[in-house]
Amino acid sequence: MAEKKTAPSPSPSQDLTLGKVRDALIRQEDSIVFALIERAKFPLNAPVYDPSFFPQFGGRSLAEAYASEAEALQAKVGRYQNPEEVPFFPDDLSVPSIIPYNFPQVFHPASASVNVNDAIWSMYFNELLPLITVKGDDGNYASTAAADLMCLQALSRRIHYGKFVAEVKFRDAPQDYTKAIQAKDTDTLMKMLTFATVEEMVKRRVKKKAMVFSRNVTLEDKNCDVEVECKVDPSVVSRLYEQWVMPLTKDVEVQYLLRRLD
Numbered sequence: 061m062a063e064k065k066t067a068p069s070p071s072p073s074q075d076l077t078l079g080k081v082r083d084a085l086i087r088q089e090d091s092i093v094f095a096l097i098e099r100a101k102f103p104l105n106a107p108v109y110d111p112s113f114f115p116q117f118g119g120r121s122l123a124e125a126y127a128s129e130a131e132a133l134q135a136k137v138g139r140y141q142n143p144e145e146v147p148f149f150p151d152d153l154s155v156p157s158i159i160p161y162n163f164p165q166v167f168h169p170a171s172a173s174v175n176v177n178d179a180i181w182s183m184y185f186n187e188l189l190p191l192i193t194v195k196g197d198d199g200n201y202a203s204t205a206a207a208d209l210m211c212l213q214a215l216s217r218r219i220h221y222g223k224f225v226a227e228v229k230f231r232d233a234p235q236d237y238t239k240a241i242q243a244k245d246t247d248t249l250m251k252m253l254t255f256a257t258v259e260e261m262v263k264r265r266v267k268k269k270a271m272v273f274s275r276n277v278t279l280e281d282k283n284c285d286v287e288v289e290c291k292v293d294p295s296v297v298s299r300l301y302e303q304w305v306m307p308l309t310k311d312v313e314v315q316y317l318l319r320r321l322d
């Protein structure tokens with residue numbers, strides 16, 4: 061019997077709903093947890109982050125040089141034509157060399173440029189990385205930088221998805237949001253867009269995903285209940301969401317809404 065294929069993650073368009081946007085966020089949790097597991101395979105590899113270790117990169121660390129060049133290549137083949145993608149090195153991008161795909165333009169033009177990638181970059185390297193890696197150096201610098209960029213891009217896509225969340229919440233209650241936007245009342249906006257029960261479920265689900273995705277798959281069913289040593293600490297993943305991912309997503313939402321009437 062043919063195996064059932066899962067549908068691709070939903071892409072918001074004109075029939076944007078909060079349910080669809082939340083489904084996309086749930087699917088992106090998988091990408092984030094897998095990316096973290098891939099990065100945690102390597103030790104910290106500190107030389108990757110030390111600009112003096114590779115002088116040929118002109119004052120940049122290997123991680124920065126890799127990210128900027130990889131983004132330039134990805135720009136050339138169209139990555140940033142998709143409004144879901146936000147580059148970390150926007151000044152280094154190449155001009156796309158392909159015919160643009162007609163991505164649905166969902167965002168209000170004045171709000172589209174909201175960008176918290178600097179905060180994501182500094183959170184990732186300064187706070188998160190020491191929590192998901194062991195100390196050490198195994199020389200796999202290129203693979204380490206590639207794994208870092210996968211994590212950063214997955215986090216950035218998720219956090220900037222806050223623009224879709226904000227747009228759909230605005231469309232669902234334009235009058236209520238308009239009052240708070242006109243008053244530039246960020247506290248009220250933050251309260252209006254926060255759903256504590258949803259956040260609680262997100263934290264519990266990502267913790268569970270980290271446990272499930274850490275499992276070594278064997279052909280013996282009896283191993284299923286054996287305690288596994290997790291490839292990435294589930295409580296770190298839940299903390300990542302609680303302390304950084306959800307607050308940054310909500311910052312994006314507030315920043316987006318503040319420009320929604322411009």
Ligand SMILES: C=C(O[C@@H]1C=C(C(=O)O)C=C[C@H]1O)C(=O)O
Pocket residue numbers: 082085225253254255256258259262305306307309310
């Ligand atoms: C993304 C949303 O907005 C807020 C942010 C959440 C998140 O980042 O996961 C969850 C709930 C809300 O407090 C949402 O309502 O789904």
